[in-house]
Every structure is written in C-alpha cells, then in structure tokens.
Amino acid sequence: MPLIQSVDRALRILDLFDEYETELKITDISEKMQLHKSTVHSLLKTLQHHHYIEQNPENGKYRLGMKLFERGNLVIRHLDIRAISKKHLIDISVKTGNTVHLVILDGKEGIYIDKVEGTSGTVLYSRIGRRVPVHSSAVGKALIAFKDDKELKEFLKGYVYKRHTANTITSEEQFLAELEKVRKNGYALDNEENEPGITCVAVPIWDHSGNVIAAMSISQPSAKVNDLVLKEEVQLLKNAANLISKELGYSKHGSSHL
C-alpha cells in the first residue's frame, strides 16, 4: 500500500533534526533529501504554516516548531503514568541525590518520558524524549524481562546487540541469562553497559494484567555504588513502583504473574 510521497517527504524533514543539528538551512535539507530547493521550500512552508517547523528570524534557518511539543504532550500512552509517577521520581531523587528516570517501551526501544536530576551534577546520556536500547540499560531490561517466552522471542527477532562500552552484553545467550536474573531479583542493573562510569538500577512498574507498563531507575557514578547503596535504592524503587501501580488503579503489583 503506497505512501503519499509529499507527506512522507515532509515527515522525513522533521526527522532530520537531532540534538546536534537543531537548525538546518534549505540547502542542507535539499542535499540530505536529494530534492530541489524549491521543493524543500514548499514542504517547509507547509510545515511552518502549521507550526511544526519554524524559521529562526536571526539566521533564516529552520528548526522544529512548538506544535510538536504540544501534540507530543497529547500522546496519551504515557501521560497518566508520567503525572502519577512524577512525585515519586522527585521523592527518590531528593532522598538519594541521584538522577531518576521513567521509561516506557516503544517498539523495540525504551523512551524516556520523565527524568528528575540529582544534586550531584552528574551529566547523563538520558533526556526526555530520547530512546534507549533495551539490552544495555537497566530500564530496558526491566521493561522486557517479564514478557512471556513467546513474546520475548518475537521481540528479540532481528535484535542487534550493539556495543556501547566494554561492559555491554553483546550476545543473546548472555542477555537471556541477564533477564533471568532480573526476573529472579525483581530489579535490573546496568553495570556501565550503556555509559562508561555510570551504574543504574531499575524496577518494572506493573499494570493489573501482569504487564510491565514502565520502568523506573536510579542512575549514578559507579564510584558511588556499593551493595548497601544498591539494596536501599532497590527498596525505594520497589516501594515507589507499588505505589504507582496502586495510584494507577491497579491492585497488587505483579501478583498475577507470580
């Protein structure tokens, strides 16, 4: 079933921007898309008319528009859990001094839907709206560990275990063994697998059907971590996850899958 070419092109223009290329000029886009600059101009003017793109008056370059932020905050799949979780993220961040994240699964990746930074000033990879690989992150492992065997097998079909650090798990066997540990412990760890020098611990957040709907994590420099610290953090996360499930209208956390 064919796509509409001009809509396809317009959306691909939106996809060109990233954290490093936040502004692009017409000739940039023309080159990247292999389209004539007057074609690009028409596409941009249509996106701009609807505020999906705006033109920087200072330099004439184009950048993503506020309508994306507005519409993005109407994507309902995460709004309830984000609103309900926020105070728990804050609470844990205040208690630990570390950065706390809320992540949901979207396709075959996690996506950060909220983040409360700690007081230590540690600069992390994570950013709201950014995607995160499941194999190398605590939140990713927590999100998929509790899928049933069939679902998990389907999920991992074609999955690429890209190395991010020396510690990244890059084989499916090792990853499945890791997920077994997550199920056993009820929490997931990222031992400098996604970012050098950073350790994260995460727990799943359940719905009433025994499905994991989100994961919550604490991230910090590995130098600050020991067994006691982790034990306390796991407890804080599990307590918060239970409360969040309850506040979302669910009964006991994960009881249906035990």
Place this chain on the structure above:
Amino acid sequence: MPLIQSVDRALRILDLFDEYETELKITDISEKMQLHKSTVHSLLKTLQHHHYIEQNPENGKYRLGMKLFERGNLVIRHLDIRAISKKHLIDISVKTGNTVHLVILDGKEGIYIDKVEGTSGTVLYSRIGRRVPVHSSAVGKALIAFKDDKELKEFLKGYVYKRHTANTITSEEQFLAELEKVRKNGYALDNEENEPGITCVAVPIWDHSGNVIAAMSISQPSAKVNDLVLKEEVQLLKNAANLISKELGYSKHGSSHL
C-alpha cells in the same frame, strides 16, 4: 505562496486530536475533514509509517504516535530552561506544597513546558504542552508585562479578552493597568481569573538582554491564600528566577531594564 495540499491535510489530521478525543476512526476523520475515507486512509498510513500516528490494535482507531513526543522533546527553545528550572520547581513545590509551573510564550499564548504538582491534590487546568491565555493567567501577565510599549501594542493588536471566570479582565484598559502593576511589583497575580477558586502568583525569568524568556508560577486554592503567604511565595519565586537566570549563563536579573 501556496501550501502543499496533502501535507496540509496530513498535519490537519494531527491537529484533530485533543485531550477529550484521543482516538478517532477513519470515518470520524473523513467527516471532520470532508475527505473521502480512502484519502484519509492513505494519509493515516503515511503518518503511521513514520510513527506520528498509531493504530490502536484493540479497536482499530487511530491516535497520536510517539514520534510527536520524541520530536517534541527536540524543540530546543525551551529544553535548556526546562532542565535548569526543574530542580527549582521541585524545591518550591516541596516548600509550599503547591503546584509550580514553568511557561514560555509561543505566539500570542503561553505554553506550559513543565509542571510539578503539590501535595494537596488540587486538580488544575494546566498540563504540560497545553496553551494558556496571557490576559487571564499570572504566567501570561509575567511573560508580556515587560515588553516595551511598541512590542506590547503590536502583541495586543487583535487580541481577544475571552472571559473565563467572573474575575477575568476583559478590557484592554484594565489589562494594561494590570500589567503596570506587574512591572511595579515584579510579580503577577491571577485572582481566580483563569479558573474559579484558584489563585496564582508568577514572576518573569530574564535573559541577559533584558528579555523575559519564561515565567514561573505557584498555583493554589484561593482559600489557602493570604498576604503573608503571597509575600513568601513571591520571594521564593524571585529567588529561584534569579538563580535560573544565572544558571542559564546570564548575569544579574533584569538589571538592564531597571
């Protein structure tokens, strides 16, 4: 300069969804847009392909997709200030028990870019990504009060002073007088002008050029408010706004316009 019709239509489909209509079926969209259902189908399939729209597998209806959230969090105009402000919002919310907002101006409206709820459980109009009128909100007044006369006159050209409550200011004269008070006091008030029973106080956040780049507010039931409470809240907000300006790399707050 003409728009590209099919792109225009696709974006207008995205604009159909709101907080009350979070899912639509093809015939809904066909009717609202006065387009043939096979036309709508093609547009939706193109949006879906790029994850700007997704189809609910349970009922076949369409809803906004995660790409909007992802791209929305690449709209750079507010990311720095949101990240830097977050801990201040949290701090004020913890200290006061009330809901704290961060708002920027977009076109002729404010838009909520962050929100930390208080502990009182007060349910408010505000929501991240939602727009807010400048004439009836404390943040709106704080955002525009310090524009120079010419800019302000230009801004208010054609502005509609819609009544939201019995207290809403609905004349330009009254509104200009109100902005004069904001300039004098250094903070803005919303005395149940936007939402019945809710009082808000807001301050501007400045950049180094003497421009207001955001506003920060505290909202609470009017029943909890008195002169002393307001005074304390104004102080908390002003302190935080100064710190935020500094952390954004600016020097003294608003010094260039005093």
Place this chain on the structure above:
DNA sequence: CCTTTTGTTTTATATTAAAAAACTCTGTTT
C-alpha cells in the same frame, strides 16, 4: 563594490494524490 550563496517566487508539465468502486473483515440482527 562585486560575487556568491541562500531564500523565495513563478510557471510548465510530469507525476502523484484523490476518490470511486470494489473488496475484506467484524459485529449485529434475523
């Protein structure tokens, strides 16, 4: 001041989007 680059506009036509018709699927009614 001249040249180059970039953004914008106009116009002809090649290409695509649009809708009508038909098909498929699901749920409801008889």
Place this chain on the structure above:
DNA sequence: AAACAGAGTTTTTTAATATAAAACAAAAGG
C-alpha cells in the same frame, strides 16, 4: 447459519497537484 451494516483496506483511472527549472531578491562574504 445467513444476511446485513459499518468500517477498514485495496485497486484503478484520471484530475489535480507537486516538482523542479528558471528567475528573482536578499544577504553575506571577499
């Protein structure tokens, strides 16, 4: 079980639009 209604999806023809070439305007750089 069969028929019907509604909704989603697919196919096909052609009317309508998007595309790019050319030209123009504005800004930046040498």
